[in-house]
Amino acid sequence: MLSIEQLSQMVHAHLGLNGNANEAQYTAKWIIKESPLGGRGLFATEDIASGEVLFVDHPLISGPRSGVLIRRGCTVCCKLNTNKFFKCHKCSLLLCSESCQDSSIHDDDCGIISSWHNKVSFEEVDATLLSRALTAIRALLLNEEQKQFMTSLQAHVLPQHGTEVRELQQYFEIPERDIQLMILASCVLDANAFQIATSYGKEEMGKRGLYPVSSLLNHNCVPNTRYNYNSDLQMIVKAVKPIQAGCEIFTCYTGLLWGTPARRIHLYKTKHFLCKCDRCADPTERGTFLAALKCFSGECPGSLLPIEPLKSSSSWRCFECGLRVPCDNICTLQSALGSLIGSLDFGNLVELENFYLCRVTKYIPKTNQIVVDLQCRLIWELGERENHRWHGK
Numbered sequence: 001m002l003s004i005e006q007l008s009q010m011v012h013a014h015l016g017l018n019g020n021a022n023e024a025q026y027t028a029k030w031i032i033k034e035s036p037l038g039g040r041g042l043f044a045t046e047d048i049a050s051g052e053v054l055f056v057d058h059p060l061i062s063g064p065r066s067g068v069l070i071r072r073g074c075t076v077c078c079k080l081n082t083n084k085f086f087k088c089h090k091c092s093l094l095l096c097s098e099s100c101q102d103s104s105i106h107d108d109d110c111g112i113i114s115s116w117h118n119k120v121s122f123e124e125v126d127a128t129l130l131s132r133a134l135t136a137i138r139a140l141l142l143n144e145e146q147k148q149f150m151t152s153l154q155a156h157v158l159p160q161h162g163t164e165v166r167e168l169q170q171y172f173e174i175p176e177r178d179i180q181l182m183i184l185a186s187c188v189l190d191a192n193a194f195q196i197a198t199s200y201g202k203e204e205m206g207k208r209g210l211y212p213v214s215s216l217l218n219h220n221c222v223p224n225t226r227y228n229y230n231s232d233l234q235m236i237v238k239a240v241k242p243i244q245a246g247c248e249i250f251t252c253y254t255g256l257l258w259g260t261p262a263r264r265i266h267l268y269k270t271k272h273f274l275c276k277c278d279r280c281a282d283p284t285e286r287g288t289f290l291a292a293l294k295c296f297s298g299e300c301p302g303s304l305l306p307i308e309p310l311k312s313s314s315s316w317r318c319f320e321c322g323l324r325v326p327c328d329n330i331c332t333l334q335s336a337l338g339s340l341i342g343s344l345d346f347g348n349l350v351e352l353e354n355f356y357l358c359r360v361t362k363y364i365p366k367t368n369q370i371v372v373d374l375q376c377r378l379i380w381e382l383g384e385r386e387n388h389r390w391h392g393k
């Protein structure tokens, strides 16, 4: 692994902060340091005002996500749901048009894959598997310096990481050094990749990017930054509150409006740590009651909250009547609610509105993350439709 000094030099070169001709529109008011949370993090070197741009990162590699549930999409433009898909006869990647086939993106991808000897005919290659492995495959396009930068990032090395790359070997004879680099890229992507948001109404295959500077940001459930993407897939990271010199700069790896159990489980499953931040330790989550459930006791108007939120097996208690409920009963209710939400047709506005107005708040308080999420979806959908009338009070 690179020293912090070497890593800092790479980060500055990557952001274009070196030399006299500084093209960046900001100065770096932060450094890379060891974090008390473990590993490295970014720390403010001077006071930073709310709204200030901290840096503009660009991905070393980007492409489709690797999950088994990935939807069939074009490997160049990521478009879904077209019946015009075809497989490139040289590399078997899925494409939607001649212009995507003639693009430089496909040229690069195809150059790598077609250099591997085929074990089966191109029709027999699993195009979905190839899409799932494509972002890791693109690591082979990096130059030596970029590869060194990528390998200096944290990697999650667990047996499940890189399976999509290993499985490619049933279709292609791949040189061992390519396999090793792609598996390492999968492990680095697992620890660091950011999901790239799709613009509203656009049906696209899920995308992710390896943003090496943002990858050094540790997580806090009340982050002091936020980020958005521009049309060139650059990630603009801004302060969302004043950050004092010396403080660690955080991002949030989960949904901000998720309740504590949902955030902690997600962080544990995807980033392999249990968050212990102030918000996670506070049963009320700063008075937002995002995880609260209605008290199980008849007419009691109170809410159930975890007694020890940092323990996943904690009992819950009603803060009004004192009723204690074991964790197992809470988990059963939470998974029933999850199934109920999973059965909703989110494209059907009338169904969503009815569910929100008539059903969901019978079981959970209006502060619960499920209700808040429904409200956000309704606002989002209604804001996009002409002449749509809100029937609620």
Ligand SMILES: C[S@@+](CC[C@H](N)C(=O)[O-])C[C@H]1O[C@@H](n2cnc3c(N)ncnc32)[C@H](O)[C@@H]1O
Pocket: 035, 037, 038, 039, 040, 041, 153, 154, 191, 192, 214, 215, 216, 217, 218, 219, 220, 271, 272, 273, 274, 275, 276
């Ligand atoms: C994107 S990396 C962040 C940078 C990393 N610290 C490094 O040294 O490269 C994500 C990993 O950092 C660690 N991490 C981030 N936030 C954390 C937190 N709040 N508590 C504990 N570990 C954290 C976890 O190991 C996580 O999988």
